Amino acid sequence: MPYSLRDRVAHYTSLDAPVGFEEPVLAAAREELAECCERVETDMRGNLYAYQTGTEPNAPRVMITAHADEIGFMVTSIIEGGFLRFTKLGFPTDMVLPGQRVRLHVGGRGIEGVIGVKPAHILSAEEARQVPALTDLYIDIGADSLEQAKSWGIDAGTPVTFVGELIQTDNDHRCFGKCVDNRTGVVALLEIAKRLRDEPCAASVVYVIAVEEEIGLRGAEVATKHVQPDVLFVLDTVPSGGTPDLRADALPWDIGKGALLKVREVKGLSTQRPLRELVRAVADEHDIPNQWIVDTAGITDATSAQQASGDIAAMVIGIARRYAHSAVEMFDLRDVQAQIDLTVLATSSITSLEALKRL
Numbered sequence: 001m002p003y004s005l006r007d008r009v010a011h012y013t014s015l016d017a018p019v020g021f022e023e024p025v026l027a028a029a030r031e032e033l034a035e036c037c038e039r040v041e042t043d044m045r046g047n048l049y050a051y052q053t054g055t056e057p058n059a060p061r062v063m064i065t066a067h068a069d070e071i072g073f074m075v076t077s078i079i080e081g082g083f084l085r086f087t088k089l090g091f092p093t094d095m096v097l098p099g100q101r102v103r104l105h106v107g108g109r110g111i112e113g114v115i116g117v118k119p120a121h122i123l124s125a126e127e128a129r130q131v132p133a134l135t136d137l138y139i140d141i142g143a144d145s146l147e148q149a150k151s152w153g154i155d156a157g158t159p160v161t162f163v164g165e166l167i168q169t170d171n172d173h174r175c176f177g178k179c180v181d182n183r184t185g186v187v188a189l190l191e192i193a194k195r196l197r198d199e200p201c202a203a204s205v206v207y208v209i210a211v212e213e214e215i216g217l218r219g220a221e222v223a224t225k226h227v228q229p230d231v232l233f234v235l236d237t238v239p240s241g242g243t244p245d246l247r248a249d250a251l252p253w254d255i256g257k258g259a260l261l262k263v264r265e266v267k268g269l270s271t272q273r274p275l276r277e278l279v280r281a282v283a284d285e286h287d288i289p290n291q292w293i294v295d296t297a298g299i300t301d302a303t304s305a306q307q308a309s310g311d312i313a314a315m316v317i318g319i320a321r322r323y324a325h326s327a328v329e330m331f332d333l334r335d336v337q338a339q340i341d342l343t344v345l346a347t348s349s350i351t352s353l354e355a356l357k358r359l
């Protein structure tokens with residue numbers, strides 16, 4: 001197992017990049033992509049693009065994308081006593097919020113805090129079973145007063161993230177931490193770019209680190225219009241089944257089982273059939289563990305990208321992660337490796353548009 005892959009994910013999950021504040025991830029990725037691509041650029045929205053020209057001028061143009069942003073929170077007001085009211089950036093799970101460590105980001109400085117939680121001693125039995133409303137929650141940053149909180153530079157709009165380094169379990173392959181969604185995808189994309197630099201393929205490849213996925217798949221929509229690819233691979237995470245709190249048929253896939261190939265996102269993406277079959281054939285030929293899945297709950301950038309650009313063959317090559325949209329998302333490094341290997345081999349197999357036509 002390439003443990004450097006774990007170190008890479010640990011590094012990228014240590015960066016704080018909530019929706020709309022993705023610069024730390026974009027800057028780190030730009031540095032790496034500049035070393036293995038011919039050209040790197042950004043758009044006004046923040047999306048990062050990197051280009052590799054293929055060996056065959058008439059081969060399809062392939063876009064490979066992963067989103068940079070992570071779920072988090074945003075301060076809406078400072079209240080009496082120096083406590084902070086907040087809203088969500090994306091969709092963190094409400095039931096895990098009380099008692100969480102969080103970090104505010106003010107002008108490049110991190111300010112530590114906790115989401116307050118009522119003492120168990122005074123909760124009624126009924127109250128103890130309830131998930132508090134977001135509007136009743138607050139962040140405590142240890143300020144003496146409203147004025148002191150303000151003097152630290154906190155204001156409406158200050159972004160907030162979960163806190164926690166990537167934790168290695170006693171299983172060498174499995175780790176957990178914050179923003180596994182989608183730093184595993186970002187790391188996979190960077191590894192794919194290096195592999196295809198060393199072994200160039202027929203297709204020209206455009207790598208896109210997209211912004212604002214967690215609040216409505218927004219950056220990728222802009223990026224896909226910009227790139228106008230023929231083929232799109234989206235690298236992202238998928239909520240996992242396989243835990244005791246889920247019925248076996250609720251999410252019939254688990255971590256450690258390989259790459260997840262989405263046939264459908266029921267709320268959006270319909271994967272183009274010849275592309276889907278090409279990717280499956282490549283996976284089977286090279287013994288890369290994989291599973292076709294129908295995602296009845298989640299959507300990814302593939303949904304908005306397919307709608308934005310229209311005439312493209314789009315597909316998600318994903319990995320499962322448990323405890324989606326909490327601060328302790330658990331995943332299996334072997335799945336990331338499968339995602340990397342499969343995307344490299346599938347991209348290298350795309351040599352003509354004709355071969356991807358449905359009729």
Ligand SMILES: [Zn+2]
Nearest residue numbers: 181182236237
């Ligand atoms: Zn994601």
